[in-house]
Amino acid sequence: MTDDSNYRQYNIPRSDVVQCVEFSPFEWSSKLLAVATGSRVAIFSCRFQEEDNEVNGFEYNHIREFKLDCKSSAIAWSPGTSLSTLPKVMCFIAAGVDYKLRLLQSDLKDDDTVLAFEGHSSYVNSVTFEPNQGEQIASTGDDLTCRIWNKDGDMLTLFQLTSPGMSVCWHNEEDMKILVGQKNGVIRIFSLHNQQPIMSLNCGQTPLMSTDWSRHNCLLVGAIAGSDWMMFDTSLSSQPIEKRQAHIDGGKIFRWSRCHESLLATIGRPGRQIKVFNTRHQQLHINTSLPVAYGLTWHLNLPIIAVGGDKRVHIWVVESA
Template sequence: MKQDATRNAAYTVDCEDYVHVVEFNPFESGDSGNLIAYGGSNYVVIGLCTFQEEEADIEGIQYKTLRTFHHGVRVDGIAWSPETKLDSLPPVIKFCTSAADMKIRLFTSDLQDKNEYKVLEGHSDFINDLVFHPKEGHEIASVSDDHTCRYVASVTTTFVNYWRMLPSSAGFALSCQHFIETVVSLGPDFAGATLADGLMVAEKNGTIRFYDLMAQQAILSLQSEQTPLMSAHWCLKNTFKVGAVAGNDWIIWDITRSSYPQETRPVHTDRAHLFR
């Protein structure tokens, strides 16, 4: 697929070092949805973006750095907590990171005097992805090349609750997961099954599994029919839709219809790595 080389960035932010990961806050609460976090070799920066559609006196985009957090090791992943609120007094900034030392760090700040973090340990290999529960933010899940998905209450300092998933094929790895807070009726192909507080785990071998957190077992799976599957996302606003990238294509499923893709299209000539 021919890439369009004529597009230029509408806005740029100068960074002191390499940027390894960037995440907008996906939760909309006041100005909180305009928060952005990016991580480098030993820091995480929290910033606020304001767009022309929101403020008439702004041309294009306006960016402001709110806080820089020392991290001490390369940042590989960032996940925002729904507890983050800029319109509260005091404001609450809460997010967690995965790092090159195979640890998760949970940061909490009021952008003033309170700046705390704690370390969650338990993985024995690189962490591929992590996420908060999108409703309350009291739980964190993560997946790793150690072939485990771990699920923990964010108020603890160790992975108390987790289950191990054994390799299903050579080169098995976990790449992405997402919580959902609503009950999803899975349709006639999965009669009688529901998914409440489920967890989606995507594997690089092209399989996406949905787990019941209470029973700690898989109740549904999807197949991409392409490898490697690098990233997947469960839509929070339309819970029947799941998207992913595998090989050079993006893929869309409707889980009420089939375990096989509803739509597949080429997107990158040199593999796609992230899907939202």
């Protein structure tokens, strides 16, 4: 089912259901897309006509496939990834359904290493790199913890939560602050200086399934809880400053656009609805459904989203952004 939204759609075929997808959020690796199927993670380089006049629509190149011995539930790119350096550096971390994190580092030749991080005792829902130096990693999950690790797999800090951790985000400018969205509707901002919570936001409804920190305004936090997406201004109130219904049977994923301050995307039910909202008006840029939809990621520089599907990655270009 689709509406009359103005967008173009592409896809990347795969041989199995795609569990998660992630565009790199860093300028020097922004063309890279990680795609997890089964126990493998494939890396693609994507080019769009919006940023390259030599491209007719969309082109992709399969760079490499890595075997991780376990299905992945979440992936995060390291800011140290770069294919323009010598030697090349590829680094990402994947949360496995066996509760372990796996840090993969490769020079795309003969030197691949996979290091498993052990400590979580239940499903890991979210993982992220510290965005500036990339020396630390945060993860959160159903074991009511948020954990900070170094790249050697040593756990540096453990934050005890009051509900399953659904999302973890690092502050884009202040690397001593992290945000954790809890399933009970509470979003907590922690300080890594003193390992204490410094602020809490309250969605006022449950279950909270996903939250995100705006790249354009670090005072803005977005979340999806119950059937609604909501937006917080951390300088004004612990309550939402805006709320809109997204999915009548419950939302699942919320992501701010990385390139456009007013765009956000959600996935929810009934079915597997994908919607792109604009916070400045009531227009839906995308309103469509898929039989299967896992993961949601925005391109760094373009109003483009990717979603994992059944034997393919679905990609939409938001034309009217």
